[in-house]
Amino acid sequence: MGRSLKKGTSVLERLLAKVHEAEKTGNREPIKTWARDCRIVPEFVGKTFAIHNGKTFVKRYVTDDMVGQKLGDFVPDSTFRVRGGKGAVASARRPTASTRSKAAPAAPPVGVPTPVAEALATAGQFNSVEFQAFVGEVLALRARRVAPVATAAESDVLMRVNEALPENQVRRLERLQAKRDAETLTDEEHQELIRLSDEAEERHAKRLEALAELAALRGSTLIDTMRALALTPAGHG
Numbered sequence: 597m598g599r600s601l602k603k604g605t606s607v608l609e610r611l612l613a614k615v616h617e618a619e620k621t622g623n624r625e626p627i628k629t630w631a632r633d634c635r636i637v638p639e640f641v642g643k644t645f646a647i648h649n650g651k652t653f654v655k656r657y658v659t660d661d662m663v664g665q666k667l668g669d670f671v672p673d674s675t676f677r678v679r680g681g682k683g684a685v686a687s688a689r690r691p692t693a694s695t696r697s698k699a700a701p702a703a704p705p706v707g708v709p710t711p712v713a714e715a716l717a718t719a720g721q722f723n724s725v726e727f728q729a730f731v732g733e734v735l736a737l738r739a740r741r742v743a744p745v746a747t748a749a750e751s752d753v754l755m756r757v758n759e760a761l762p763e764n765q766v767r768r769l770e771r772l773q774a775k776r777d778a779e780t781l782t783d784e785e786h787q788e789l790i791r792l793s794d795e796a797e798e799r800h801a802k803r804l805e806a807l808a809e810l811a812a813l814r815g816s817t818l819i820d821t822m823r824a825l826a827l828t829p830a831g832h833g
Contacts, residue, residue: 608634615639626655632668647671656732660815670732750813756806757825761796769796 611634614627626646641660646653647667654671662670719730761769772789775781781789811821 608637612637612639615643618643626653628653629667632666632671632673634667636662636665636667638663649673672726672729672732750810753806753810753813757803757810759799759806760803761792761799765792765795768792 611627611629611631614629616639618624618627624644626644628646628648630648632647636658640658641663642658644655644657645667646655647670648654649671650673656667656670719727722730760766769789769792772781772785772792775785776789807821807825808818811818814821816824
């Protein structure tokens with residue numbers, strides 16, 4: 597048992613090394629692996645793997661809801677074996693009236709659109725291999741549809757994060773603060789200082805809101821997101 601655990605760990609470490617190398621080099625080619633039994637970890641999310649199915653490599657994009665499952669769960673083995681020779685294999689693949697009735701799905705929940713209900717009814721007739729292939733394709737489709745939306749949303753939030761006080765106004769605010777500290781402000785400059793300070797505070801609050809949204813999109817903490825963008829927790833700019 598200890599040997600198996602050690603082997604599983606080394607496989608995961610090798611795949612993690614490939615993931616980190618791809619991130620450093622910016623390589624977007626699918627990461628090839630024969631390790632069908634390797635568990636999916638959070639570091640795999642957002643990466644495309646080419647998983648061997650016994651004959652060839654099948655590409656699969658990893659999403660959050662796949663974490664904890666095996667890579668092979670989303671790429672069925674190309675060989676489907678049962679005991680008893682060729683006749684048994686043929687009969688195992690050919691559904692009988694009894695197996696079809698047992699596999700019939702329950703009535704779909706109220707409110708499920710007809711196309712979805714029909715797809716579920718069809719999926720209920722699949723054998724285990726076909727069902728795993730179906731699930732893998734559905735997850736891959738979901739990833740393709742969600743990824744562009746998430747990227748667009750992230751870009752919109754990043755634009756709001758970058759809406760800081762313009763540099764010339766920051767310098768002006770610093771000069772007015774220095775004059776305030778030296779007690780040489782005129783009445784007009786004092787009003788200007790109040791206006792610029794209020795604007796800086798308002799922009800700062802909006803940037804923090806945008807940063808919180810960005811952290812949620814990335815599944816990260818606010819502090820880690822700020823560090824990733826080279827922003828400091830304090831200050832206006």
